[in-house]
Amino acid sequence: MSQQPVQLRVLDARIGDEIPMPAYATDGSAGLDLRACLKSPLTLAPGESTLIPTGLSIYIEDASLAGMILPRSGLGHKHGIVLGNLVGLIDSDYQGELMVSCWNRGTSTFTVNVGERLAQLVLVPVVQARFEVVDEFQATGRGDGGFGSTGQH
Ligand SMILES: O=c1ccn([C@H]2C[C@H](O)[C@@H](COP(=O)(O)OP(=O)(O)OP(=O)(O)O)O2)c(=O)[nH]1
Numbered sequence: 001m002s003q004q005p006v007q008l009r010v011l012d013a014r015i016g017d018e019i020p021m022p023a024y025a026t027d028g029s030a031g032l033d034l035r036a037c038l039k040s041p042l043t044l045a046p047g048e049s050t051l052i053p054t055g056l057s058i059y060i061e062d063a064s065l066a067g068m069i070l071p072r073s074g075l076g077h078k079h080g081i082v083l084g085n086l087v088g089l090i091d092s093d094y095q096g097e098l099m100v101s102c103w104n105r106g107t108s109t110f111t112v113n114v115g116e117r118l119a120q121l122v123l124v125p126v127v128q129a130r131f132e133v134v135d136e137f138q139a140t141g142r143g144d145g146g147f148g149s150t151g152q153h
């Protein structure tokens with residue numbers, strides 16, 4: 001298991017106490033659960049979305065890495081609680097508080113409790129592109145076919 005050191009700042013004194021620090025749930029976990037660092041429970045009506053603080057900031061620093069905030073499958077599937085931005089991308093130079101956009105796409109009101117695990121953070125490799133402007137590409141079998149073009153006669 002390879003591990004990457006990442007600086008983390010605790011922005012709320014309850015983190016590490018009544019609200020646990022993010023931790024990998026198992027040896028093979030890809031994501032760390034992010035918790036709602038709320039003062040009190042918050043209700044989300046169907047269709048409503050809100051930005052929820054985590055009480056943490058991280059500084060990834062290494063531009064060959066990024067953080068991705070992804071929904072938790074149980075919350076998303078069973079309760080319709082997903083991300084208002086669908087996926088959150090954390091830049092390696094971002095130093096602000098990690099925020100989770102929480103969207104109730106379900107049909108019933110959902111209560112977000114203090115410390116509830118809302119989403120998960122995954123560290124992913126990134127390669128930045130250096131564009132080389134050309135007039136034409138070398139031909140490929142696919143060419144400009146897309147959007148269901150394969151398997152059509
Ligand atoms: O779910 C998210 C998504 C983003 N961010 C933070 C980290 C990220 O580095 C920064 C900017 O995100 P993004 O580039 O996706 O948003 P933008 O709308 O393009 O804002 P900006 O103009 O600040 O780049 O906001 C979060 O805390 N949570």
Ligand SMILES: [Mg+2]
Pocket residue numbers: none
């Ligand atoms: Mg941006």
